[in-house]
Amino acid sequence: MKTRIEQLPKAELHIHIEGALEPELMFKLAQRNHKKLPFDSVEAAKQAYEFKDLKSFLDIYYQGANVLWREEDFYDLTWHYLQKAKKQNICHTEIFFDPQTHTNRGIPFEVIITGISEALKVARERLNISSHLILCFLRDLTIESAFETLKTATKYGDKIIAFGLDSAEKNNPPSKFKEVFDKVRAEGFLTVAHAGEEGTSDYIWQAINLLKVSRIDHGVRCIDDPNLVKFLADKQIPLTVCPLSNVKLKVFNSLGEHNLKTLLNQGLCITINSDDPAYFGGYLNENFIAITEALNLTKAELKKLVNNSFQASFLSQQEKENLFIQ
Ligand code: ADE
Numbered sequence: 001m002k003t004r005i006e007q008l009p010k011a012e013l014h015i016h017i018e019g020a021l022e023p024e025l026m027f028k029l030a031q032r033n034h035k036k037l038p039f040d041s042v043e044a045a046k047q048a049y050e051f052k053d054l055k056s057f058l059d060i061y062y063q064g065a066n067v068l069w070r071e072e073d074f075y076d077l078t079w080h081y082l083q084k085a086k087k088q089n090i091c092h093t094e095i096f097f098d099p100q101t102h103t104n105r106g107i108p109f110e111v112i113i114t115g116i117s118e119a120l121k122v123a124r125e126r127l128n129i130s131s132h133l134i135l136c137f138l139r140d141l142t143i144e145s146a147f148e149t150l151k152t153a154t155k156y157g158d159k160i161i162a163f164g165l166d167s168a169e170k171n172n173p174p175s176k177f178k179e180v181f182d183k184v185r186a187e188g189f190l191t192v193a194h195a196g197e198e199g200t201s202d203y204i205w206q207a208i209n210l211l212k213v214s215r216i217d218h219g220v221r222c223i224d225d226p227n228l229v230k231f232l233a234d235k236q237i238p239l240t241v242c243p244l245s246n247v248k249l250k251v252f253n254s255l256g257e258h259n260l261k262t263l264l265n266q267g268l269c270i271t272i273n274s275d276d277p278a279y280f281g282g283y284l285n286e287n288f289i290a291i292t293e294a295l296n297l298t299k300a301e302l303k304k305l306v307n308n309s310f311q312a313s314f315l316s317q318q319e320k321e322n323l324f325i326q
C-alpha cells in the first residue's frame with residue numbers, strides 16, 4: 001500500500017539530471033561507448049558512494065558523467081528519471097543540467113540539450129509530466145567559460161527557463177558570476193543558485209542581491225543569520241532543500257538534526273527535493289518519507305511542503321492553482 005505522501009501529486013525543483021545516473025545505466029552506457037569506469041561492478045560503484053563532503057562527491061559524480069557521449073545517452077538518462085518520477089507521482093519537474101561537464105570533453109551543446117529535451121517532450125505527451133530545464137554554470141570554472149556557455153545556450157533559449165550555479169561552493173562565491181547573471185536576466189531568463197549548502201549565509205545574500213535569484217538551492221545555512229531568515233520569510237524566496245543529500249554530504253550529521261522543520265515553521269517557503277538521487281540513496285518520495293519520520297512532520301506540514309513545491313515552481317499562476325492540494 002502506498003502512503004499518503006507517495007500518492008500525492010508533487011513537483012520536484014532540484015534534481016541534477018547527471019545525478020540521476022544509476023550505476024546500472026552507467027555500466028550500460030560505458031559499454032555502449034567503450035569507456036572504462038573506475039569501478040569493477042555495479043556493487044563496487046555503490047560501495048564507493050560514501051562521501052566526506054561536497055568535493056569528494058563531485059569527484060565521483062563527474063567521473064560518472066564521463067559515460068555520456070551521444071544524444072541517445074542523454075535521452076536514456078532523462079527518460080529513466082522521468083519514468084521514476086511518474087512512479088513517484090511527480091507531475092512537474094524542473095531539471096538542472098551541467099553542459100560544461102560535457103562540452104569540455106568535446107561534446108556539442110546541441111547533442112546534450114536535444115537528448116534531454118526530447119525525453120522531456122515524450123514525458124509531456126505520454127506520462128503527463130510537465131517540466132522546465134535549468135542550465136547550471138559550474139562555479140569552479142571561470143566566468144569566461146560561463147559567458148561562452150551562455151552564448152551557445154542562447155541559440156536554444158526556447159528550451160531553457162532559467163540559469164543556475166552549482167559545483168564546488170567554497171571559495172566560489174556568487175559574486176564571481178555577477179556579470180554573466182546580469183546578461184542572463186537581460187536576455188529574459190530567470191535565475192537560481194546553489195548557496196548556503198557548504199558556503200556561508202553571506203553567499204545566500206550575494207545570490208539574492210547580485211544574481212537576483214528567484215529561488216535558493218539548499219540555503220540551509222541561512223539559519224546562521226536571523227536577519228536573512230526573516231528576509232527569506234518576508235519575501236517568500238523559496239529554498240529547495242535536499243534532506244538525504246545533506247546527510248550524505250555531511251551538511252548535517254543526521255536527518256534528525258536537519259533544520260528544515262524549524263525553517264518551515266518560521267514561515268519560509270521550504271520545498272523537498274532529491275538533488276542527485278542515484279548517489280544519495282533515494283528519489284523524492286524517499287526524501288519525504290525519511291524526513292517525515294526523522295522530524296515527526298505533521299500532516300499539515302506535509303501539505304505545506306507539497307503546496308510549496310507548486311508555489312515555488314516556474315509554472316504559471318493558473319497552472320499552480322490547478323495543482324494545489326486541499
Ligand atoms: N552538483 C550536483 N549536485 C550538487 C550539489 N549538491 N551541490 C553543488 N553542486 C552539485
Ligand code: ZN
Nearest residue numbers: 016194217275
Ligand atoms: Zn544540487
